[in-house]
Amino acid sequence: MGAAGGRLADRTGPHLLALTLQSHAPITLLLLCITVLVSVLAFGNQRLFSELLFEPFVIKARGQWHRFVSHAFVHSGWPHLLVNMFVLYGFGQYVERELLLIAPGASVLAFASLYLGGILFSSVAGYKRHMHDPNYRAVGASGAVSSVLFAYILLTPRNEISLVFFPQGLPAWVFGALYLAYSWYMDKRSQDNVAHDAHFYGAVFGIVFMIVIDPGIVGRFMQQLAGA
Numbered sequence: 001m002g003a004a005g006g007r008l009a010d011r012t013g014p015h016l017l018a019l020t021l022q023s024h025a026p027i028t029l030l031l032l033c034i035t036v037l038v039s040v041l042a043f044g045n046q047r048l049f050s051e052l053l054f055e056p057f058v059i060k061a062r063g064q065w066h067r068f069v070s071h072a073f074v075h076s077g078w079p080h081l082l083v084n085m086f087v088l089y090g091f092g093q094y095v096e097r098e099l100l101l102i103a104p105g106a107s108v109l110a111f112a113s114l115y116l117g118g119i120l121f122s123s124v125a126g127y128k129r130h131m132h133d134p135n136y137r138a139v140g141a142s143g144a145v146s147s148v149l150f151a152y153i154l155l156t157p158r159n160e161i162s163l164v165f166f167p168q169g170l171p172a173w174v175f176g177a178l179y180l181a182y183s184w185y186m187d188k189r190s191q192d193n194v195a196h197d198a199h200f201y202g203a204v205f206g207i208v209f210m211i212v213i214d215p216g217i218v219g220r221f222m223q224q225l226a227g228a
Helices: 026-043 046-052 056-062 067-073 078-102 107-130 142-155 172-189 196-213 217-226
Strands: 006-010 136-139 160-163 166-171
Touching (some): 026 067, 046 067, 056 107, 067 107, 078 107, 078 142, 107 136, 107 142, 107 196, 142 172, 142 196, 160 172, 172 196
Parallel strands (some): 006 136
Antiparallel strands (some): 160 166
């Protein structure tokens, strides 16, 4: 997906359908609203878009560290934005509600840390790989969205996730395994403009984060799989 002055990596999250709306989740909705607002403003303002996107060469040369976070609030177009926000809205509400039980009194901080941590961690590999490449640029929230998605998978591994191209649905743990394998493989190939490394490392962060704040989730995950 092209951009002036170089290539623009598309950080679109997974295409998913048939998500059940969950209970009220203020942080999910707040993040969604902010992302939509900033993205729409940037659609019509190239200067704003350029100031917020992820550009490792510029980060290193000018110390513009805000780009590690700001790029997740702008998108390359409507399809990119809608897919990421659809996934955030569907899965984020469930994860945020579960964090009320896992981290009572700190669920807001926990969910915000999951999302923002996913943005940062998923960007590190891209920064190291492209810090000397003045043509590399990336936008999108899919590193953060992948973190939320894999938190959901750890919580409910047997729930089905339906894909646009596979409407029958797959158990969440199967989808997760395929997603990780595909993202790793495509990142190694590096033959398109999609930031597969952000997808992969965002997912890894989501898994590790949930285990750190709730070590018992591993046992529950295995018990659910054993009961399949």
